[in-house]
Amino acid sequence: MKTLAKEQTRNLISSLKSQAAKNKAPIWKRIAEELERSRKNQRIVNFTKINSFAKDGETLLILGKLLAGGGKLEKKVTIIPISASETALKKIKSANSKVQTIEEAIKSNPKGNKIRIFG
Numbered sequence: 001m002k003t004l005a006k007e008q009t010r011n012l013i014s015s016l017k018s019q020a021a022k023n024k025a026p027i028w029k030r031i032a033e034e035l036e037r038s039r040k041n042q043r044i045v046n047f048t049k050i051n052s053f054a055k056d057g058e059t060l061l062i063l064g065k066l067l068a069g070g071g072k073l074e075k076k077v078t079i080i081p082i083s084a085s086e087t088a089l090k091k092i093k094s095a096n097s098k099v100q101t102i103e104e105a106i107k108s109n110p111k112g113n114k115i116r117i118f119g
Contacts, residue, residue: 009035012102019106027061027112031102034063035082043119047071047091050079050118060118061105073097080105080115 013032020029043064051074054060059078066084073095080100081088092099100108109115 015106016102019110023110023112025110025112027115027117028106030117031061031063045119047073047088050077051075054116054118059105059109059115061102061115063117063119 013035016028016032016035020026020032043062044067045062045064046067046069048069048071050060051071054075054077056076058075059080062079062081062084064082066079066081066088068085068087068091073091076095076097078098078100079092080102082102084099089099105112105115
């Protein structure tokens with residue numbers, strides 16, 4: 001999963017804002033606002049942080065880049081990363097956890113219930 005191109009990001013922000021209004025889901029508006037910010041100070045999340053703070057069964061939306069960081073994922077979670085390294089994606093799948101795109105998350109959970117913003 002590569003970092004989104006500018007045009008893709010603009011389309012995603014527009015989609016998030018319309019879904020927020022349509023479904024009365026403030027989480028999508030918050031994510032749109034985060035994506036509009038500069039990536040200069042982009043957040044980095046690794047598995048150590050997820051293992052320390054996440055609970056089994058949670059859905060985590062990573063606002064930033066997800067890196068494997070030499071560790072392994074010990075929690076069974078669903079992860080929605082803005083961006084992730086290929087190694088991180090492989091380790092998530094090998095840990096029997098799930099990865100979703102934001103678009104997939106909107107379709108499966110339009111109201112954004114029980115999604116935790118992480119990062």
